[in-house]
Amino acid sequence: MTDLWVRQAISQLNADANRSADTHLLGFELPAHWGIELYLKDESVHPTGSLKHRLARSLLLYGLVNGRIKEGTTLVEASSGSTAVSEAYFSRMLGLEFIAVVTASTSTEKIKLIEFYGGRCHLVDGAGQLDVAARELAAQSGGYYLDQFTYAERATDWRGNNNIAESVYAQMSAEPHPIPSWIVVGAGTGGTSATFGRYARYKQHDTRICVADPEGSAFYEGWKTGNPDYVSGTGSRIEGIGRPTVEPSFMPGVIDHMMQVPDAASLAAMHLLRAKTRYFAGGSTGTNLYAAFKTISQMLKNGEQGSVVTLLCDSGERYTNTYYNQQWLDDQGLNLAPYTEAMEQFLATGTFEH
Template sequence: MADDRDERAWAALAIGRLDAERGELGPTPLIPFPLPGQGVTLLFKDESAHPTGGLKHRSARALFRHAIACGRITEGGTVVEATGGNAAVAQAYMARLLGLPYVAVMPGKDDPAKARPVRELGGECRFVTPPLAIYDEARRVADDTGGCYLDQFAWAERALDWRGDDVAGELFAQVPDAAWVVVGAGTGATAASLGRYVRHRGLAARLAVVDPENSAYFPGWATGARDYATGMPSRIEGIGRPRMEPGFLPSLVDLMLPVPDAASVAGARAVRAATGLAVGGSTGANLWGALRLAARLMERGEEGTIVSLVADAGERHLRGVHDDGWAAGKGLDPAPYAAVIERFLAGGGWEEPAR
């Protein structure tokens, strides 16, 4: 019994530390994005203001909090995740806050640049090939260490709160009259929390989800096939999946907008030009979707506020979506989509290039 009491005491202390970290940060700020004309407003909630530079900071905190409350993470236990993106940095931050060992299993060959921010936070990175082997390897590491495999795709949707004390509550406290909220889907957790909050509060806001090429979310939503899969990876970091993940809840989504990958690149560059933030492609996809919605509202003579997210920002994106060489290497030409954005922001109509 003594050990059980000690474990519960540690859990309460650890969750208290996570809650205190959230309280110290306060709400992330809103950034206006200039639109032509009157009546339609576009705001970006800047999640890059988090200490680890992105939206995954919230998800990591929620995952740790939930896993501790469920008894999956225990005092001194190793935390393991299979991820190649920002989630590893955010989770390493939370692990350090709680004094826990952390291992990120990443796809591909050893990449010191990708591993550096995790290792600087005291975490360990292990690279494996083929890329899809990261999930089995993460489970193996967790089993070998007696630790917890976080498994964000299975747990984030359950962990991220939708009743008011996370991104949904913050966003609607700042913009209570939002007509549309535009986000991407990675694990599906952010979209699910926003959609649930809207229904919980009886709000008029509608939820739009942008989806990149090769992702299963848009065709799965359109066809109603919960097992839809493309088997192809997304070129846009942080959003899109080769299969319909369990955390994506189609019933909560009012509209899905497929976004060409080159449009995501053009959108990221447009956000940087307007705000100075070197955002990633997921934020670029958010902008493209938000502008399409804004154009639709304007064409109908409607008014309203559209809110989206700056999912993350950082210098590393200057070597990615903001670099012409990177785009060319991916076979992407953002110029036609940049022209669409420029024409619209100058007061012209919205006309997408032929594909």
């Protein structure tokens, strides 16, 4: 029988879902004669400010219903930042201690948010050390390792239950092209692309899934070569997506296309989004948007019309000292201008020449 504390914890998480699970679907204006609409699902409006709010809630529910999280359990996560922010929020809600293992390069803004919600940060030098350190801390504390990179795809109910895919299709129902031709997402754990891909197939929708992968990530090469053990050795400078290894939650079989996006292109698209719409987003949103633009250019080339949906993953406020800081961009050797020019040309002509 489920004990009283676990029942109350599940009720609290479900109540949060009722309050905040649905988010806005925003339009990005394109030339009307193209016959193509572009939408951004704004996940930055969740209480913890990112797409990872959904994942964190699902991971805690998964631990609770499997009997791994109980009253007094210390929770541990390996994270690039945003997942840990959301998990810290839910851990505090349930009165549980939370330890986030993050890389030393994680933005100061994210570390402060983890600590704001009562979490404690354990810093490691590189992404390749996250998993080992998290497992060690969980063992030392007698706690539970939430392990987003393993459990993301199975913790989320892809059939429905107000997941992000169900929400998008419901919000699209009155649009000119209600069934998206393409859904474009990045991959951090692979859980989001797995959810969209499975849901589209389950509902028998003619929607294709494109995963946009930043440079340095292992996902693209692992998908292209069919090697689930591919290791890139570097990881990604775009926080929240890209990994040095192909993670267990990454489901290549539900993906129709992958696209590798240069870091400078991701950040140029992020800046262009703010200039064109005032939407203030982070680097992973830029990766998504750049890939969505290239997807639309190919649709135009093929004479196709329809709709494309991508994600606004988190707020740009978390990156004021990095992606929105010209000195940081210069120090990283990132020249955004060629990609900005290519996107401006695309928006004016429908062609992409970069």
